[in-house]
Amino acid sequence: MKQGVDLLFFAARDVASEGAGKLAEAGLGRAHRRALYFIARHPAISVADLLAILKVTKQSLGRVLNDLLAGGYVERKPALRDRRMRQLRLTEKGTALESALWAAQRPKLVRAFREAGPEAVMGFRRVLMGLADEARRAGDGTP
Template structure:
């Protein structure tokens, strides 16, 4: 249970402390270590609710991603989805095809480009997505309430900063598609 062990007390603080040299750098290091911890624990618990729900339906996190993003921008192409998820079409296919067969997602041939398959959620798919969303809504709202509006704004700014260029572009397109 992370009780202090005998071996620890004898050490000259942490190895980091020596390497840091200045107190400023040391503080900065502690800050960043904390960020690593927060992202690990936070992301894990953020996804825990949906994961439990999905497990009952023999689905995984990958299915949730498809439901989320297709629900967010209905009519998107397979290529769009691949771009957003940054995975191969083989990986996507293994998740997407069963979801189409089980009636969670529908495909429609594109009207301007018949090669494209435009993806949307069926009622069944939208229903499941909403249940998963509700899970996370509760959880995130709790965190938002506890932290307050100013913190939420800061959270968003930092998370945006943690995204790469590609993801920022992807997100902008998504937000436009969601209700441009």
């Protein structure tokens, strides 16, 4: 049982560690990467929704977002329906960076999934869904 926790720790860390080089080149950190990643996953996401996903404070996200905006990785536009909301999207430059980062960690995923086999991957998903918090348990893992 504890072995599962060990593995979760190592896997999360080691997967996240891929692509650290490219990130440093761009002068960004892990926090920027997470924001970049989830904006890519949820185009036009609002700031409030991104906050809910990342579970950090407005101020923490604010700084990261400003860096990404200044670097031209992300664009921020008022939503049509409610102009208080700012929709976040990756720019072309942001998309390129995100793709490069994903390309760095993808092989590890591909290999692990292939070696483990499809049934194992199903189980992997089932267990992780159970471990993620209540709010996400009923969902698809990508709130």
